């Protein structure tokens with residue numbers, strides 16, 4: 001099966017963002033249950049703006065401290081050489097991605113953020129990225145480190161690759177698993193030998 005593009009989750013795959021989600025939720029909502037973007041949706045306008053400002057402050061700080069994860073630069077170079085399209089799909093904000101790009105001097109041809117489409121686990125941002133790459137979901141792999149990535153990918157009909165990590169060592173929604181991005185080239189060449 002031909003693979004023509006790869007979608008990456010951002011935090012935990014391309015870079016590590018130091019975001020302490022339980023602490024951020026306490027500060028935003030006064031408790032730590034649920035998921036940040038989904039809880040924001042339930043707030044009235046004024047409360048929501050206050051909570052959003054807290055989130056943006058944490059995201060801005062984390063973006064300034066971001067470090068690229070192991071294997072990312074080699075992986076981007078290999079993709080270019082093989083002629084694969086690339087997109088990032090993240091629940092993060094456009095502003096924080098821009099900060100990371102500038103800070104690390106990275107170039108991402110396409111970034112789908114929470115401003116563009118409903119966030120993962122919705123399939124919509126994944127389908128949006130496929131359309132923007134002008135590829136069918138069957139031609140695309142999605143690499144993520146979380147269950148929302150795997151779910152969004154499955155719902156969109158792309159093939160899912162779990163980058164294993166202590167918080168998410170396996171997923172029933174993952175078609176493949178890898179231990180690091182170094183393994184991605186071998187995986188793709190195994191699926192789609194040339």
Ligand SMILES: [Mg+2]
Pocket residue numbers: 009010011012013144145146
């Ligand atoms: Mg992630």
